[in-house]
Amino acid sequence: MNAPERGFPDEEYRARLRRAQSAMVEAGLDALLVTTEADVRYFTGFLTRFWESPTRPWFIVVPAVGLPIAVIPSIGAPLMGRTWLHDVRSWRAPDAEDDGVSLLGEALREVAGPAGIVGTPMGPETHLRMPLGDYARLAERIAPMRLRSDAGLVQALRRVKSDREIAKIHHACAIADRAFAHVPEIAGPGVPLSTVARRFQALCLEEGADWVPYLACPCDAGGYADVISPADDRPLAHGDVLMLDTGLVHDGHFCDFDRNFAIGHATPATRDAHRRLIEAVDAAMTLARPGARACDLFHAMDAIVTGGAGGSDTGRLGHGLGTQLTEGPSLVPGDTTRLEPGMVLTLEPGIEVSRGRILVHEENIVIRETGAEFLSTPAAPGIVVLGAAG
């Protein structure tokens, strides 16, 4: 599979802006303010790993009419200057006296008017990536303008992906598919878990990942205690179950799925648990189509993995996926979001094998007009057993 061309044509961003502006009119917003990596990228295409540095705030102002304005640290101005944006304003950050607040206030007043209403994400699964003190100063400075919740507007826009976005996520999944296929060559009894983690990340890079922002690799006898542990230096032992769960990135788009491996041999309980996880994924796939609700997929899987207990401590059985490792909707009992064509989801059922020991399986799918398609190559019901590594 050839890599999709890097970046997007301007038309992609124009379409996003049109949708945003039509939703803003409906919501009574004169401007949007976004501050996080995924939201900034959504409106601009600004792609950098520099978000790893929490020092500097970044602001994009989306007016109800007209083009977005970037109000950003000067260190990012050349890169932002290569996006489709025309209006890039910058200051030398960090500046403890005024870290962009006055510049941002001016931009907001310009586009939203002296008594305008500015929406910013404030709801579940969001945060504001700027100092709280500066946010208070901004609110004061721009009054009588008001800052209020965008009521989930930006998340709703991002939830439905274009074909171009889906192609990028699909490509990331294909890279992970190939990396997982090589795991028998890098892991087996006696290999330290941290070595497996390093080698697996190297495989992801070799197969074409630009970078590997996420890897969890819990491993324990007959199942693992949690799904977010990093690797330690303990060697893999016969009877362990190893999970590799990766969020790798290509051109700024994530995959997020895992594979389980039995070390040396698999007990009947392990084999059975793995088979039921695959059944749960298949049950969700049968329902996954436009009109079904996020909670419907949850219940289909929960019926199989807990007998319908209503969930477990991992908290959800799947989620949205795109330029974030995880995003909405959430496959939980309380999420009644209707699925739409273009939504990309993970199906991530977990099952308790014995007290405090679980297995979790994950696949990535896209909702199409008439059903759903796998973006990851779905795993077979039989768990892969790893012998001596090459």
Next chain:
Amino acid sequence: MNAPERGFPDEEYRARLRRAQSAMVEAGLDALLVTTEADVRYFTGFLTRFWESPTRPWFIVVPAVGLPIAVIPSIGAPLMGRTWLHDVRSWRAPDAEDDGVSLLGEALREVAGPAGIVGTPMGPETHLRMPLGDYARLAERIAPMRLRSDAGLVQALRRVKSDREIAKIHHACAIADRAFAHVPEIAGPGVPLSTVARRFQALCLEEGADWVPYLACPCDAGGYADVISPADDRPLAHGDVLMLDTGLVHDGHFCDFDRNFAIGHATPATRDAHRRLIEAVDAAMTLARPGARACDLFHAMDAIVTGGAGGSDTGRLGHGLGTQLTEGPSLVPGDTTRLEPGMVLTLEPGIEVSRGRILVHEENIVIRETGAEFLSTPAAPGIVVLGAAG
């Protein structure tokens, strides 16, 4: 160099807590609330890559007297249960109705009393990692308790590293040193930049990095336009200058330094620029000792790289380093922080070679009682030239 043992003994966390609580008393705070990866880890040792998922909020409550309380999503409870904390409270997140707010409110009231004062980071280089709407709900729920700025208390604590922390950062630096030494084998004229980026990350892993959260690799003729660009697929060309700037992690601790490479050959202008960057680092090293101010190091370097113009668009000439890629203090004219033994800093001068073309060099150092020591192995004044890669 052997890797330092993973994690810290409980004594490390007890010492942090003692310092925090003594500062809290002085600041009139009954409790601290922290929400970000580095702050949560500082008080608990909780280490996971799951912060890549922005979905769930995580809360640590530090009382003025007694042990910290974790109020966290149940998906993290087993891992948090393996830290030194005794009191771990959890809920099944995400929960759009109440994503930990009531549980957090109870914990705060318990430790800070009905009219207590709770500090949380609100100043420069901080943010609150929870939904703004939930923060407003929390404030309402706990009134008449008050949430106010911690006045930089947590940042001040984290700024001074223990010998155990310094050993971990030093180890991360040594891994990067070894990876940089292999660059001539993986990069040269004709190799696509994105391939160089992949191979370099693989080198970092091979040399012992747990993961590689940051890599910038700008590359252009005679110098680059910015320092935060990700790699594209363009092949390296004769006359290019390539910068590899990596923040790799070992056991949760970062290094952050770069190396420059001339592709095929180096012009006299490139050689001279590189030599002056090394001079600038040396000038800062001469001053770097307890009592010197962050701004003093800035001016020492700025005199050499801009002739004393007072800075450039990259915004600062170095910064703190630890469990974040970048943290305070900032080497800028306005930062008068006094250096103390145990502070780990980057020295990161940049120089304009021609209009819009820069070179930036970076080393990592630690402040000791009588001066400073390099944690990265300092680069020689002569820029490394890359011929055909192996």
